[in-house]
Amino acid sequence: MEIMNLLTSLIAIMILTLSALGFAFTPLSFLLTTVLPYVAFATFLAGFTYRILSWARVPVPFRITTTCGQQASLPWIKNSPLESPSNVWGVIGRMALEVFLFRSLFRNTDVVIVGQRPVYGSAKWLWFFGLLFHWSLLTIVLRHLRFFIEPIAPWINGLSAIDGFFEIGVPTLYLSDVAVLTGLTFLFLRRVVAPQIRYISLFADYFALLLLLGIVTTGLLMRHFFPADLLHVKNLALGWVTFAPALPKEAGPVFYIHLCFVFTLMAWFPFSKLMHMGGIFLSPTRNLANDNRMKRHLNPWNAPVKVHTYEEYEDEFREKMKLAGLPLEKE
Ligand code: HEM
Numbered sequence: 071m072e073i074m075n076l077l078t079s080l081i082a083i084m085i086l087t088l089s090a091l092g093f094a095f096t097p098l099s100f101l102l103t104t105v106l107p108y109v110a111f112a113t114f115l116a117g118f119t120y121r122i123l124s125w126a127r128v129p130v131p132f133r134i135t136t137t138c139g140q141q142a143s144l145p146w147i148k149n150s151p152l153e154s155p156s157n158v159w160g161v162i163g164r165m166a167l168e169v170f171l172f173r174s175l176f177r178n179t180d181v182v183i184v185g186q187r188p189v190y191g192s193a194k195w196l197w198f199f200g201l202l203f204h205w206s207l208l209t210i211v212l213r214h215l216r217f218f219i220e221p222i223a224p225w226i227n228g229l230s231a232i233d234g235f236f237e238i239g240v241p242t243l244y245l246s247d248v249a250v251l252t253g254l255t256f257l258f259l260r261r262v263v264a265p266q267i268r269y270i271s272l273f274a275d276y277f278a279l280l281l282l283l284g285i286v287t288t289g290l291l292m293r294h295f296f297p298a299d300l301l302h303v304k305n306l307a308l309g310w311v312t313f314a315p316a317l318p319k320e321a322g323p324v325f326y327i328h329l330c331f332v333f334t335l336m337a338w339f340p341f342s343k344l345m346h347m348g349g350i351f352l353s354p355t356r357n358l359a360n361d362n363r364m365k366r367h368l369n370p371w372n373a374p375v376k377v378h379t380y381e382e383y384e385d386e387f388r389e390k391m392k393l394a395g396l397p398l399e400k401e
Contacts, residue, residue, distance in 0.1 A: 250286050
């Protein structure tokens with residue numbers, strides 16, 4: 071019944087939409103602009119910190135190396151400083167490539183059985199659409215800072231100008247909006263269409279994608295079909311960051327749905343797989359230099375162990391062993 075996971079996440083999104091409309095058309099709308107932003111943000115911060123600290127506390131007594139590159143050893147053996155870094159600069163390089171370019175996903179492979187033999191081929195689609203989605207999401211979030219900063223920093227205007235470079239339509243269609251929608255649609259269809267991926271997809275997998283799709287769709291609807299009062303939105307956003315939250319005016323149901331989705335995303339984030347955003351930096355296979363041949367790594371948590379050597383054992387039982395005819399190292 072793997073389809074149930076998809077259905078329940080669709081229902082969850084519908085419940086969220088209805089709750090947002092509930093906020094929009096009742097006196098409770100003040101909650102959405104004055105209380106929930108803080109609840110969501112505080113949950114995000116506290117949860118994020120808690121998860122990071124609990125990962126950071128896990129002992130990593132030895133280097134977990136990945137073996138896809140030659141480690142640094144003798145001077146005449148060519149090593150691979152990014153695959154198997156031996157110092158902190160190499161680790162920073164490897165991490166940067168991972169974070170900015172999803173380098174290990176680039177190595178993703180596909181397997182097909184030909185005759186009775188598995189044949190591996192390259193599979194770059196996930197890498198491509200994954201990268202497209204993440205970069206465009208970052209661009210959108212950075213562009214949104216225009217609501218929270220006054221005067222708007224020139225780089226935000228610059229970013230928006232580049233993003234709307236082709237000046238398609240009025241208001242301009244942002245490239246990042248098209249890209250994020252394309253990326254998310256691929257990631258979603260991949261889970262629904264490919265039977266193997268559908269089989270391993272959980273509620274949380276669909277929910278993350280649908281929630282993001284919901285945020286993007288409502289954002290696009292606001293920008294191109296049901297314009298929000300941007301002055302009021304800016305007023306609200308500035309009110310949040312200056313701890314003087316404003317009461318809502320008639321901002322339109324789409325805006326409330328957009329906000330409700332965003333707050334849900336924020337509050338759920340630390341408890342979801344989306345925490346890979348912070349977790350990547352604590353991943354031992356990415357953040358530890360492979361310097362096993364240069365340094366001896368001792369486990370600092372090793373408790374002193376009381377050992378009983380064979381010599382001591384023989385001393386203790388020599389007479390009995392002799393009687394039993396057992397061979398002895400020392401007579
Ligand atoms: C995870 C956070 C968020 C994401 C991913 C997101 C995504 C989007 C997207 C894709 C659009 C379409 C137009 C564009 O790209 O600018 C949009 C528009 C919009 N968003 Fe968001 N949004 C987020 C948070 C927020 C927040 C916190 C607010 C409230 C201040 C907000 C208010 C708006 C408004 C008013 C528009 C319409 C902008 C326009 O007409 O130009 N969004 N959003």
